[in-house]
Amino acid sequence: MNRRRFGATVAGGLLSSRLASHPLGRAARLLAAPPRVDGARLNRHLVELSRFGANPQGGVTRLAYSDADRQAREYVLGLMRDAKLTPSIDAAGNIIAARAGRDPARKPILFGSHIDSVPEGGNYDGDVGSMAAIEVAQTLGEQAITTRHPLHITIWQNEEGGLYGSRAVSGQLTADELQNVSRSGKTVGDGITFLGGDPQRLAQARRVKGDIAGYLELHIEQGGTLERDHVDIGIVEGIVGIKQWEVTVTGFANHAGTTPMDQRHDALLAAARFVEAVNRVVMSVPGRQVGTVGRIQAFPGAPNVIPGQVVCTLELRDLDASKVDSLYNRIAAEATQIGTENGTAFAFRMLHENVPAPSDPRVRSLIADAARELGLTTKVMPSGAGHDAQALATLGPMGMIFVPSIGGISHSPKEFSQPNDIVNGANVLLATLLRLDDAAWS
Amino acid sequence: MNRRRFGATVAGGLLSSRLASHPLGRAARLLAAPPRVDGARLNRHLVELSRFGANPQGGVTRLAYSDADRQAREYVLGLMRDAKLTPSIDAAGNIIAARAGRDPARKPILFGSHIDSVPEGGNYDGDVGSMAAIEVAQTLGEQAITTRHPLHITIWQNEEGGLYGSRAVSGQLTADELQNVSRSGKTVGDGITFLGGDPQRLAQARRVKGDIAGYLELHIEQGGTLERDHVDIGIVEGIVGIKQWEVTVTGFANHAGTTPMDQRHDALLAAARFVEAVNRVVMSVPGRQVGTVGRIQAFPGAPNVIPGQVVCTLELRDLDASKVDSLYNRIAAEATQIGTENGTAFAFRMLHENVPAPSDPRVRSLIADAARELGLTTKVMPSGAGHDAQALATLGPMGMIFVPSIGGISHSPKEFSQPNDIVNGANVLLATLLRLDDAAWS
Numbered sequence: 087m088n089r090r091r092f093g094a095t096v097a098g099g100l101l102s103s104r105l106a107s108h109p110l111g112r113a114a115r116l117l118a119a120p121p122r123v124d125g126a127r128l129n130r131h132l133v134e135l136s137r138f139g140a141n142p143q144g145g146v147t148r149l150a151y152s153d154a155d156r157q158a159r160e161y162v163l164g165l166m167r168d169a170k171l172t173p174s175i176d177a178a179g180n181i182i183a184a185r186a187g188r189d190p191a192r193k194p195i196l197f198g199s200h201i202d203s204v205p206e207g208g209n210y211d212g213d214v215g216s217m218a219a220i221e222v223a224q225t226l227g228e229q230a231i232t233t234r235h236p237l238h239i240t241i242w243q244n245e246e247g248g249l250y251g252s253r254a255v256s257g258q259l260t261a262d263e264l265q266n267v268s269r270s271g272k273t274v275g276d277g278i279t280f281l282g283g284d285p286q287r288l289a290q291a292r293r294v295k296g297d298i299a300g301y302l303e304l305h306i307e308q309g310g311t312l313e314r315d316h317v318d319i320g321i322v323e324g325i326v327g328i329k330q331w332e333v334t335v336t337g338f339a340n341h342a343g344t345t346p347m348d349q350r351h352d353a354l355l356a357a358a359r360f361v362e363a364v365n366r367v368v369m370s371v372p373g374r375q376v377g378t379v380g381r382i383q384a385f386p387g388a389p390n391v392i393p394g395q396v397v398c399t400l401e402l403r404d405l406d407a408s409k410v411d412s413l414y415n416r417i418a419a420e421a422t423q424i425g426t427e428n429g430t431a432f433a434f435r436m437l438h439e440n441v442p443a444p445s446d447p448r449v450r451s452l453i454a455d456a457a458r459e460l461g462l463t464t465k466v467m468p469s470g471a472g473h474d475a476q477a478l479a480t481l482g483p484m485g486m487i488f489v490p491s492i493g494g495i496s497h498s499p500k501e502f503s504q505p506n507d508i509v510n511g512a513n514v515l516l517a518t519l520l521r522l523d524d525a526a527w528s
Numbered sequence: 529m530n531r532r533r534f535g536a537t538v539a540g541g542l543l544s545s546r547l548a549s550h551p552l553g554r555a556a557r558l559l560a561a562p563p564r565v566d567g568a569r570l571n572r573h574l575v576e577l578s579r580f581g582a583n584p585q586g587g588v589t590r591l592a593y594s595d596a597d598r599q600a601r602e603y604v605l606g607l608m609r610d611a612k613l614t615p616s617i618d619a620a621g622n623i624i625a626a627r628a629g630r631d632p633a634r635k636p637i638l639f640g641s642h643i644d645s646v647p648e649g650g651n652y653d654g655d656v657g658s659m660a661a662i663e664v665a666q667t668l669g670e671q672a673i674t675t676r677h678p679l680h681i682t683i684w685q686n687e688e689g690g691l692y693g694s695r696a697v698s699g700q701l702t703a704d705e706l707q708n709v710s711r712s713g714k715t716v717g718d719g720i721t722f723l724g725g726d727p728q729r730l731a732q733a734r735r736v737k738g739d740i741a742g743y744l745e746l747h748i749e750q751g752g753t754l755e756r757d758h759v760d761i762g763i764v765e766g767i768v769g770i771k772q773w774e775v776t777v778t779g780f781a782n783h784a785g786t787t788p789m790d791q792r793h794d795a796l797l798a799a800a801r802f803v804e805a806v807n808r809v810v811m812s813v814p815g816r817q818v819g820t821v822g823r824i825q826a827f828p829g830a831p832n833v834i835p836g837q838v839v840c841t842l843e844l845r846d847l848d849a850s851k852v853d854s855l856y857n858r859i860a861a862e863a864t865q866i867g868t869e870n871g872t873a874f875a876f877r878m879l880h881e882n883v884p885a886p887s888d889p890r891v892r893s894l895i896a897d898a899a900r901e902l903g904l905t906t907k908v909m910p911s912g913a914g915h916d917a918q919a920l921a922t923l924g925p926m927g928m929i930f931v932p933s934i935g936g937i938s939h940s941p942k943e944f945s946q947p948n949d950i951v952n953g954a955n956v957l958l959a960t961l962l963r964l965d966d967a968a969w970s
Contacts, residue, residue, distance in 0.1 A: 205828040309786035341938035342820035343912035344751030358803035378784035386647040389841035391939045399831035470785035496783035497833045
C-alpha cells in the first residue's frame with residue numbers, strides 16, 4: 087500500500103510541481119537521479135563543529151549561553167552563508183535562515199535542530215540534525231531546486247536546558263522562566279541577549295498554530311533500539327511527556343561523631359531510600375517509562391556532619407501522561423513514608439513539564455516513503471528524549487527522523503553515530519522535505 | 529576513696545606549693561575561697577566571638593583560613609592582651625600565649641581549644657574551650673596566682689579540617705598534607721601562611737613526647753548524654769578513632785529518556801544502596817560506633833542525565849580501632865556486591881585517620897576531684913568527636929572536660945550550651961589546672 091502511494095506521489099506530486107521551475111525542464115528532471123546530500127561535507131562539518139566546547143577527555147561541554155555556544159553559532163552562521171542562505175537571529179535567540187519558495191503565499195516548512203549540549207555531552211545530539219539541515223539546504227541550492235513553500239532552517243537555542251528557543255516560538259515559554267538560571271550561570275533572559283536576541287521582544291519570534299506548513303527534525307536516536315534491531319531509520323511516533331521535580335529532603339544537621347545512630351535525622355539516608363524507591367516503583371509496572379535522579383547534593387556537605395538537607399531531582403517520562411502522574415503519586419507516597427520512618431520531610435517542586443507530543447501520521451508516511459525510495463529499513467518508535475519538535479508540533483504537522491546511536495549511548499562523550507547512518511538520515515530528511523513540499527495537504 | 533584523695537591533695541599539694549608565692553601569704557590563702565572565673569565576662573566573650581563569620585540564619589561559618597577566621601583570631605589576640613598575656617603565633621599558625629611559672633625548669637601545662645568552625649556550624653564547638661582558657665588565665669592574673677609550671681594557652685588552627693595545628697605540634701602532620709585543599713579554598717600550607725605561620729619552619733612549632741606537663745581542654749559534649757542524664761560535667765575517657773574515605777562510584781552516564789531502566793549503569797542508584805548499606809552494617813552490631821556519609825555529588829549532575837559517577841565520603845568512628853576496620857571491611861564487601869549487581873565499580877581512598885586517644889587516668893581523677901569540690905556531678909564517657917586533645921595526648925598526660933549540649937545538637941546553628949554550664953566547665957578547668965599544677969607526678 088505504501089509502495090503504491092509512493093509511486094503516485096512521484097508521478098503526481100513530488101516531481102510535477104517542482105520541475106516547473108527547473109532550468110532543465112521537466113523531461114531532464116524525470117531522467118535525473120533524485121537529489122542527494124554531500125555526505126563527506128556533512129560529516130566534515132560535524133567534525134568541525136565538535137571543536138567548540140571540546141573536552142580534553144572527548145565530547146563537548148557546550149552549555150547554552152556559554153562562550154563555546156556563541157562561538158559554535160558563529161561557525162553555523164558561516165556555514166549557512168556558504169550554503170547561500172541569509173541567516174538571522176530571532177528575538178528568542180534562535181538562528182533562522184530563510185530560503186524563498188515559488189509560492190510566497192505558502193506558509194514555511196521549518197527544519198533544523200540545536201547545537202547546545204549537556205555538561206560533558208557528545209558530538210551528535212542536536213549537531214547531526216543541525217548540520218544535516220544546512221546540508222539539505224545547500225544541496226537544494228546546488229541542484230537549483232526551488233520548493234513550493236518557503237523553507238526556514240532553524241537552530242533552536244538552549245534545547246538541553248528545556249527547549250527554551252522553540253518554546254518561545256510556540257508560545258509555551260512563560261514570562262517567569264526568563265529568570266531561570268541556566269547551567270552556564272546566566273539567566274535565560276540574559277542568555278537570549280548574549281546570543282543576540284531580545285527578551286523584551288519575544289512576541290516578534292512568536293508563531294501560532296497554523297503558521298507553519300510543517301516541521302521536520304533529524305536526530306540521533308539516543309537509545310539502542312535501531313542498532314540492536316539493525317534498522318536504518320526510526321520514524322518517531324511521538325515524543326514522551328517529561329516531568330521534572332526538585333526534591334528537598336529536610337532532616338537535621340548534627341555532629342557525625344557524637345550523635346548516636348538511632349538519634350539521627352539523616353537527610354541523605356532518607357534521600358538514598360528515595361533514590362532506591364524511584365527505581366523500584368518505575369520498574370514495578372510493564373512499559374517503557376523511565377525515572378531518574380540525576381542531581382544530588384547534601385548540605386552542609388562535610389564528611390563529619392550528618393546531612394541536614396539534601397536537594398535532588400526527579401524526572402519521569404512516558405508517552406502516556408497519566409502513567410507519569412500515577413508513578414509520581416506512588417513515589418511521593420513512598421517518600422512521605424520514608425520521611426516518617428527517619429524523622430525527615432520531603433518536599434517536591436515542579437521544575438519542568440513537557441506534555442507528550444505525537445507526530446503527524448501523514449508526515450510519518452512521507453518519511454516511510456522517503457526511506458523506502460532510498461532503500462532503507464524503518465521502525466516506528468517513541469522518542470524517550472525531549473526535542474524541539476515537540477514545541478513545533480503545537481504549530482503544525484511534525485515529523486522526526488532517527489538514525490542509530492551506537493551502544494545507545496547519549497549525553498556522554500562516548501555518544502557516536504556512524505557517518506554512513508548520518509548521511510542516510512540527511513537524505514531521508516531531504517527526500518521527506520521534498521515530499522512534504524509537494525503533498526496536496528501541505 | 530576519691531574524697532580522701534581530694535582532701536590529701538588540698539592539704540598536701542594544691543595549696544601548700546602555691547601559697548609560697550601568694551602576696552597575702554599562706555594563712556590568708558587558706559581562708560580565701562578557691563578562685564572562680566568571671567562567668568558573665570566569659571559568656572560575653574562568647575557572644576562577641578560569634579560575630580565573626582555569623583550566618584544570617586544563625587550560627588557561624590568560620591572556616592579555617594577564611595577572612596572570618598583571621599578576624600576572629602585578631603579578636604582572640606586582643607582578649608589575651610586584655611588578660612595580661614603575651615600571645616604569639618607559632619610556625620604552624622597556632623596562637624600560643626605563655627604565662628610564666630614559678631619554676632622555669634618545669635615543662636609547661638597547655639590548655640585551650642579552637643575557634644574555626646564547620647560550614648554552617650554553631651557558636652560553642654571550640655569557642656567555649658577557647659574563651660574559657662583565656663578566662664582562666666585572666667582569673668589567675670586577677671587573683672595574682674602564679675603556678676608552679678609555665679602555662680600555655682593554645683588556640684589551635686584548623687581543628688575542623690583535621691586537627692592541622694595540633695598535629696603539626698605533635699609531629700603527626702605529614703609533609704604532603706600541606707597541599708590538602710581546605711574548605712576555605714586555600715591549601716593548608718597557604719592557610720598557615722595566611723594566619724601568620726610559616727609552613728617552611730614547622731620544626732620550630734614541633735614538640736615531642738615528654739615536652740609538656742599536661743594538656744587540658746574544655747569542650748561542649750556535642751552529644752545528648754549529659755543533658756539526658758542530668759549530669760553537669762563529662763570526664764572524657766578517650767577520644768574515638770576516626771577513619772574517613774572518599775568513595776567514588778563509577779557507572780556510565782547516559783540519556784535519562786532513551787536508556788531503558790534495565791540497561792542502566794546508574795552510579796547514583798549504586799551510591800544510594802551504599803548509603804543504606806553503611807547505615808545497616810554500622811547498626812548491625814552493639815556498641816557506640818557511628819558511620820556517616822556526609823558529602824555526595826553526582827556527575828555530570830543534570831536532571832536529564834543518568835549519573836555516570838558519584839563521589840561521596842564515608843566516615844567511621846569508635847574507641848576500638850579494630851572495630852572500625854571490621855565495619856569498613858564489611859561495608860567495602862557490600863559495596864563490591866552492589867557494584868556487581870548494577871554494573872558499577874566502587875573505589876575507596878583514605879582521606880583521614882585519627883587513632884583512638886585515651887585520656888590520662890590521673891588527670892581524669894583530678895577532674896573528678898575538681899568537679900566534686902565545686903559540687904558538680906560527673907560522668908565518665910567517650911568523646912565521639914575528634915579533638916586537638918588527641919594530638920596532645922601523644923605528648924603528655926591529657927584530660928578533657930565536657931559540658932552539656934542542649935538536645936545533643938552540634939555542627940549546626942542550633943548548637944547551644946547553657947551559660948551556667950559553661951561557667952561550671954570553666955571553673956572545673958581552672959580547678960583541675962591548679963590540681964595538675966600541684967600534682968606530685970606533674
